Amino acid sequence: MFLSAKRSTLLRRKIELSATLSKGLLILENLASSPTSKGLTAIASEADLTKSNTHRVLVTLKKFGFIQQDADRNYRCTMKLWKLGYTVLTQTDLPSVSSQAMRFLADSCNESVHLSVLDGLQVLYVDKLESDRPVRAYTQKGGNSPLHCVATGKILLAYNYRHLRSSVCAKLQRYTSATITSPRRLDKEMESIVANGYAINCGEFREEVYGVAAPIFDPTGGTIASIGISGPSTRLTTDTIEKLIPKVVQAGKMVTAELAGLQHSFRSE
Incomplete structure (x- = not known):
């Protein structure tokens, strides 16, 4: 009993x-x-x-x-929730999941392609496809850049802005004359990025390097990575960037769809 x-x-x-x-x-x-x-x-x-x-x-x-x-x-x-999500993400081998989209973007734009994730208050380049052109933007796989002044970083910042704003705005370092160093201006830029679904860098980290990037969403709707291109400003003019934006956004959607498919596969096993 x-x-x-x-x-x-x-x-x-x-x-x-x-x-x-x-x-x-x-x-x-x-x-x-x-x-x-x-x-x-x-x-x-x-x-x-x-x-x-x-x-x-x-x-x-x-x-x-x-x-x-x-x-x-x-x-x-x-950001602990994001860190948990990122841990799961790394187990899915993001570069492999994104390889088709990166190749599509490289072939469509003929510029260097970056796959990026958050790394504290910086962006981390987890994968890259180099442009075969002799003059190209230099970045290194495994390297970092500031969130507020490169395209892939601005995407990650914009979609996680509520959590990151105070920390980022406290350290808005200037790298070029185009770098955003005003919190109020950064607020407007982040709002515009989320509204448009893409981010543009016009020489904000390095004067002669421009870029454009789009978000990659996980199956819950969170932004866990970004994909984008960069190149010399002589090629990535304003008109050229406008023409390439749909390709970059499409690449982000391709990876997002791949991640959604992976989750469906895991649930079916």
């Missing part, structure tokens, strides 16, 4: 733990999809939970680094 009662208690505890986890995941998804931070009352109302239950979950999520509070004591997600 005692063992049966003990087993029943353990079962109830497992069910309670599952319920608690469900509440935590529900709140986490709610915050991750919100463009602004939220207060306790709003979170509890949207999750259909009591304030006391919601507060306990928020305290736990904050303790483990998944959320943080701003100056108004409202809650928002941290």
